[in-house]
Every structure is written in C-alpha cells, then in structure tokens.
Amino acid sequence: MGYLSYTLDARTATGHFPGIGRYVVNLARAMAPRLGPDERLVLLRDPARPSPWDLTALAGERVRVVDLSCSPFAPRQQWAVPRILARLRADLYHSPYYLMPYRVGRPTVLTVHDLIPLLFPRQSTWQARLLFRWALSLALRASHRVIAVSESTARDLQQYFHTPSERVSVIPEAPDPTFYPRPPAEVAAVRRKYGLPAPFVLYVGSNKPHKNLPRLIEAWSLLTPHVSHFTFHASRFTLVIAGVWDPRYPEPRLLAERLGLQNVRWLGPVPEADLPALYSAATLFVFPSLYEGFGLPVLEAMACGVPVIGSNTSSLPEVTGDAALLVDPADVGALAAAITDLLENESRREEMRERGLQQAARFSWDRTAAMTLEMYREVAG
Numbered sequence: 001m002g003y004l005s006y007t008l009d010a011r012t013a014t015g016h017f018p019g020i021g022r023y024v025v026n027l028a029r030a031m032a033p034r035l036g037p038d039e040r041l042v043l044l045r046d047p048a049r050p051s052p053w054d055l056t057a058l059a060g061e062r063v064r065v066v067d068l069s070c071s072p073f074a075p076r077q078q079w080a081v082p083r084i085l086a087r088l089r090a091d092l093y094h095s096p097y098y099l100m101p102y103r104v105g106r107p108t109v110l111t112v113h114d115l116i117p118l119l120f121p122r123q124s125t126w127q128a129r130l131l132f133r134w135a136l137s138l139a140l141r142a143s144h145r146v147i148a149v150s151e152s153t154a155r156d157l158q159q160y161f162h163t164p165s166e167r168v169s170v171i172p173e174a175p176d177p178t179f180y181p182r183p184p185a186e187v188a189a190v191r192r193k194y195g196l197p198a199p200f201v202l203y204v205g206s207n208k209p210h211k212n213l214p215r216l217i218e219a220w221s222l223l224t225p226h227v228s229h230f231t232f233h234a235s236r237f238t239l240v241i242a243g244v245w246d247p248r249y250p251e252p253r254l255l256a257e258r259l260g261l262q263n264v265r266w267l268g269p270v271p272e273a274d275l276p277a278l279y280s281a282a283t284l285f286v287f288p289s290l291y292e293g294f295g296l297p298v299l300e301a302m303a304c305g306v307p308v309i310g311s312n313t314s315s316l317p318e319v320t321g322d323a324a325l326l327v328d329p330a331d332v333g334a335l336a337a338a339i340t341d342l343l344e345n346e347s348r349r350e351e352m353r354e355r356g357l358q359q360a361a362r363f364s365w366d367r368t369a370a371m372t373l374e375m376y377r378e379v380a381g
Contacts, residue, residue, distance in 0.1 A: 003040050004091045004377075005089060005091050006040070006092045006376050006380065007044060007090040007092065007094065008027070008028055008044070008096075009024075009072075009081070009093065009094060010024045010025070010044055010045055011049075012024060013025055014049045014052075018052075018244075019296070021052070021053060022176065023149075028041065030364075030365035030368065030369035031369040032058060032063045034370060035062045035063075040062050041064070042063075042065075043059075043064070043065045046070065049071065068081070068084055072097055078101050078102065078103070082103065082104055082105050085104065085106050091106070092376055093107070095108070095139070095143075097111075098110070098132070098136040099139075102138040102141070102142045103142065109143060109144065109146075109375060110140065110143035110145075110147070111146075111149065112136070112146060112149070114153060114293025115136075115156045115157070116210060117132040119210075120210045120291065123208060136161070137161065140157075140161055144379050146168045148169070148170050148171075149173050150170060150172060150293060152315035153170075153294070169375060171371045171372055171375070172363055173299075173363070173368065174365045174367070175296065176300070176365075179299075179303040179360075180276065180304060186280070187277050190277040190278050196240065198281075198283075199283035199343075201282065201285075202281075202301075203216060203242070203285070203288075204275070204301075205243045205287065207241075211289050213241070214252050215332050216239075217239075217259065217261070219332045220336075220339075222332065223336040237263055239261075239263065242278065243268075243269065245266070253266065279301050279306050283307075286310075287301075287308065287309070287316070288309075288327075288335055290311065290314075290329050290330075291313060292315050293314075295314075295316045295319050298310050298316060298320055299319055299320075302320070302324070305356065306356070307352040307353055308320060308325070309324065309338045309339060309342065310326050311328075312326040321355075323355035323359035324352070324359075325338050325341070325342065
C-alpha cells in the first residue's frame with residue numbers, strides 16, 4: 001500500500017455523544033494537516049444516525065470517510081468493524097469509546113474520558129454499572145495503548161482497573177477553536193435571543209447528580225441578599241443555567257421553587273453556535289461539579305474571557321491551574337462566599353479574566369493532535 005493507514009472510529013460523532021463527538025471531530029480536523037506523505041487517516045462514520053458535524057467536510061487528500069451503518073451499541077460491531085478494518089488494511093484502530101470491538105485484529109488505541117458510572121453509582125442501575133465495568137475491562141484488554149484525557153482519569157484507571165502506567169498516556173482535550181471572547185454585537189444578539197439580564201452568573205452543563213446543581217442553588221439563595229456593594233443592585237442578579245436537562249433529576253428546579261428564587265433562569269440546551277457568545281456575556285462562570293474526567297466547560301469559559309469558579313476535585317485543578325477560584329464543592333457556604341467575592345471585586349475579576357485566557361491558550365487541539373499522532377506512529381510502527 002505504501003503508507004500507514006490509521007482508522008479513527010467516528011461513529012460516536014452523533015447527537016447522542018456530544019462530548020465524545022466533539023473530541024473526535026476536533027481531533028480529526030487537527031490531525032489532518034499533520035499527516036505525513038506516507039500516512040492516511042480513515043474516519044468510520046455511521047450514516048444512519050444524524051450528526052451535528054459534517055464529517056465529509058474533513059475528507060481530503062490524506063483523509064477518507066468510510067461509512068459503516070452499525071451503532072457502537074450493536075453486537076454486530078464485534079465482527080463488522082474488524083471486517084472493514086481488514087478490508088481497509090488498517091495499521092491502527094482508535095476507539096474514543098469503551099463500547100467497541102474487543103477482538104480487533106489490529107494495533108488498537110482507546111481513549112478513556114471518565115469513570116462516572118463507578119464513581120457515582122446512584123446515577124445508574126446496577127446492571128448498567130456491571131456492563132460498564134465489564135465492557136471497559138474488555139476494551140482496556142483489547143487496547144495496546146490508552147489515552148486518558150487527564151491525570152485524574154489516569155489515576156482512576158490505575159485504582160479501579162490496575163491499568164499499567166506504561167500503557168497509559170495523558171493527552172488532554174482542548175476548547176473548540178470557536179471559543180474566544182466575542183465582540184459586543186454578538187454578545188448583544190445572544191442577550192436579545194434569550195432575554196438575558198445584565199449581569200448574570202452562568203453555569204453550562206447537565207443536571208446529573210455529580211454536577212452538584214442543588215448545592216449551587218443553595219449557595220445562590222445564600223448569596224443574593226448579601227451582595228450590596230457591587231455596581232448592580234442585588235435584585236438584578238440572575239443565575240443562568242444552560243444545558244441538557246435530564247428529567248430523572250428534577251431536584252435543582254424543585255429546590256429553587258421551594259426556596260422561592262425568582263432570579264434563576266433555566267435555558268435548557270443551547271445550540272453550539274450560541275455558546276461562545278453566551279459565555280462571553282456572563283459576568284462569572286460557576287462550575288461546582290463533584291467530578292469531571294476533564295471539565296471542558298471551565299476551559300471554554302476561560303477561553304471566552306470569563307472569570308471561573310470551579311471545584312477543587314478530580315481533573316479541575318489541573319485544567320484550571322491558578323486561573324480559577326477553586327472551592328470544596330460540598331461546602332455551600334464556601335461556594336456562596338466565592339461568588340460574592342468575585343462579584344464585588346471588579347479588579348479581581350479582570351485579573352482572573354487575563355489568567356484564564358492565558359491558561360486556556362495552553363490547551364489546543366493542534367497540540368492534542370500532535371501527541372495523538374505520535375502515539376499512532378509508536379503503536380503502528
């Protein structure tokens with residue numbers, strides 16, 4: 001064939017896997033210009049499932065998109081994927097998801113994003129937890145090398161699966177290139193579209209229990225009466241919560257209603273195209289999650305020039321460095337005090353804005369692609 005052929009499984013680039021889909025698409029886009037003349041990248045796509053991304057737009061001289069109508073959830077993938085890899089004469093297979101073929105017949109790389117089902121068992125049934133542990137064990141056994149998206153995830157792999165450290169490489173994610181401080185006209189347009197007040201504190205993410213939204217609501221109920229010296233009157237503060245809403249976990253809204261909070265807005269899912277301007281419009285971004293495999297929203301917020309309050313747990317300290325104000329996510333009083341501190345201190349916010357922009361710039365998909373491609377060459381070679 002005359003060249004090395006790397007196959008990146010992009011069947012997760014669908015609306016069902018927004019985080020993993022973004023990872024795959026950004027990785028492929030950044031790897032394409034780094035491929036050598038003797039290298040090719042093949043993207044496996046599932047045309048039967050709608051996708052927010054147009055993978056065919058990535059096709060070019062050294063990148064090819066190959067269709068395989070087979071979901072990662074389908075047992076048929078156990079033979080369908082190896083068969084197409086053989087036909088493609090793939091020198092390497094990279095799965096960004098633990099549901100994958102477990103007898104690949106090719107050198108294999110696996111990306112592990114987090115171990116949430118094991119760390120937060122109440123979010124899933126015992127059957128789902130058992131399936132996760134079993135499937136991830138098989139995926140780890142089938143893989144020659146493992147990419148962990150953070151040092152935190154790498155530690156979790158060693159603790160729960162005893163994965164040898166020499167097989168695990170930490171290759172971080174990065175904010176999408178579209179996340180940067182948006183001009184006033186774009187910010188104003190997003191304010192009008194969603195009827196947003198000024199100023200507001202923003203949270204972006206789901207309402208799953210590990211995201212810790214009830215404590216954020218409690219902290220907000222403590223904070224509002226005490227903000228008296230800020231430029232804007234306390235009654236004008238609004239907490240804006242954006243992101244996918246899972247009806248299984250109604251506690252945050254119920255708590256806000258019980259506390260009689262009128263200054264909480266629930267936006268629900270926000271289109272990707274609106275997120276950069278939404279971040280840019282915020283006075284402050286708060287992310288009190290109990291656990292993150294990487295914590296991309298804090299990096300997106302910093303890349304848009306927004307001061308960040310985050311948790312001092314899991315991967316968030318390594319992602320934010322000294323550019324965010326980190327608190328114990330279980331301490332409602334500390335969270336309220338941190339929000340109050342930043343809202344009342346404009347110079348501190350400006351300092352954190354600058355630090356955040358510098359910290360976010362340390363992460364790029366170009367760097368992630370370079371590190372991943374280096375691993376491909378080691379494994380395929």
